[in-house]
Amino acid sequence: MKWKGEIIGAGMTRFGKFPYQTVSDLAHPAILSALTDADISTRNIQAVYCGSVYLGVAAGQRILRDLGMTGIAIYNIENACSSGSTAFREALIAIEAGVYETVLVLGVEQLSRLGKIVLPLNSDDREVAQGMIMPALYAMRAQRHMFDYGTTIEQLAQVAVKNRRNGSLNSYAQFQTPCTMEEVLHSKPVADPLTLNHCCPTGDGASAVVLTATERARRSSRSSVKVEASVLTSGLYETGFRNMSSAEISIRASKEAYEQAGLGPKDVSLAEVHDAFTIAEILYYEALGFCAPGEGGAFVQSGATAIGGQIPVNPSGGLLARGHPLGATGVAQLVEAYDQLKGRAGDRQVANARVALAHCTGGGISGLDHAACTIHILSN
């Protein structure tokens, strides 16, 4: 199926640590950049879908007031690391229903004001209470993948090297310097075998896209980006043994997304995936069908997922280099997909980009792979 909403503009600001700015300072340039890109004004926006995790009560309304975007429908949506992409899905559904014609989707977060935190912080959760915070969980996944499939630490590190190289080509990235294999292997230990450079940074930032009804997009001379699939699901509860090297929720979501789009992994020109840790990207190669289970390590080592490779993954630099201000990430992936599909991604442009896949997953809950996973497939 094709959804009845199309993206006609996208914008974001450089991710990083900006504790002295307000949330509005972060969000306004991203919003105005997306509206300018769509060649519309604030008055054309009928509703705003704001994805964030830690911004408190009525975040969207507080941000939009000073842009004069008042008296409209504003929705605040939270879904852990999938907050921004869930907001996009909600916007898409509303356009599908014909409730709005043109809407803005905003992803925004400011983690630098929260102090030194390890996410997620559901301290009531029994696994979290035992120390199963995200870096520990992914370290276990890495250990298991290495044990089961002979994946090497250098293969894991290659994900960081690749994404940091991509980030050095992206003026929106938090990290714009490449790093070497040696630097990844010898950075500060976090949770064995993961060192600091295997883990995405926390940070602040905002990203925005404008969605409009296909009918309206058709009336415009501007080219738009279509939505071939939108999927949201929550993890299945598994008691007892849990396969740590198989990304249950992402496997299920991608199957549904490909069916919805009538496309397969071979049709994907580029993918933005949720590389919160190097091992995560490898698990998602396999979950998304880019390579067979167990082959993710060799796949990245072969260069297949570099820009210019068979299926470039995270050309933006991904979470590892662009950064991961939770609510902003899902929309930033769509901004990158949009730029790639419009052929305006500059030095990191993927040649002949026709189909882009964006994948977000997050939220640690005992017994689930993750709380929420979204997949969107876009085409030009």
Place this chain on the structure above:
Amino acid sequence: MKWKGEIIGAGMTRFGKFPYQTVSDLAHPAILSALTDADISTRNIQAVYCGSVYLGVAAGQRILRDLGMTGIAIYNIENACSSGSTAFREALIAIEAGVYETVLVLGVEQLSRLGKIVLPLNSDDREVAQGMIMPALYAMRAQRHMFDYGTTIEQLAQVAVKNRRNGSLNSYAQFQTPCTMEEVLHSKPVADPLTLNHCCPTGDGASAVVLTATERARRSSRSSVKVEASVLTSGLYETGFRNMSSAEISIRASKEAYEQAGLGPKDVSLAEVHDAFTIAEILYYEALGFCAPGEGGAFVQSGATAIGGQIPVNPSGGLLARGHPLGATGVAQLVEAYDQLKGRAGDRQVANARVALAHCTGGGISGLDHAACTIHILSN
């Protein structure tokens, strides 16, 4: 218009202060009660829309896991006091789009674990920073209404007397004892002229409704409740003089809701309105067109809004008696509307109830009446 979604089941638990329960303890009975009422099982639910304000990351997923409701789409929605009703609107839009056939809407909150707080707590907001917290804001509104229209403190207090009487007939209410005019007038001062009994309590609770596509509802022998209007808007920013005795956002939202439904205030059999303070209910009589501007005080005094009156308002007891666990309130209003329209509201049944209106508004932001307002009009 009629929306393509209909309510086929509703349930809630008694509101109150339950700091020793978990959020799941609060939510599960409400969910199961709504599903039982709809005569369906957890397996029939394709998506859940969870409205809450202070429950942290992935609240819906954490609550639903232990009911085995995993592997489905779960959305967490925040819109201050309108969180639950915004979640309902999102669910309705998704059914309108044909994305799901049957969904659950959950409103849930647990304020008693947060300690002694005054809501809302956006301490960055310049009005809040100067002491314009909700009780202060509504005290100013009361002062202005009394000055402009000669509204009396006894008329304000009559709202509390009426709603506490209604609450005494509602086994879900936090306060199930009536109170006298004398008790309201002489309870602890909060913000002049409002005493404690002019203010809704904080508390904990959960409420749920099941929505299904009209087509599916038609195939069932069970009667359902239709949605005639759904509106969400944010407040208009007003610089300089602000009319404190006119509820800008609610006036605009109700106008849109009546137009959408093709109905007027005279068609409404009963209304659940956002009586966070006694003066608020009086402002909303006027905003919703139940009486002319300035006449709200005399209107409640006349008995017009009591059960058995011309237009019963808050037969459930409203926020003043049923309580106000933020995210749960909007859905609880729909539960009451559903029960009334099904003729099963017991001792507080409104005779010949055909059309019910539910109104939520909240979120304090400088320069806006409120951050978000929802209105839903339902019919049987």
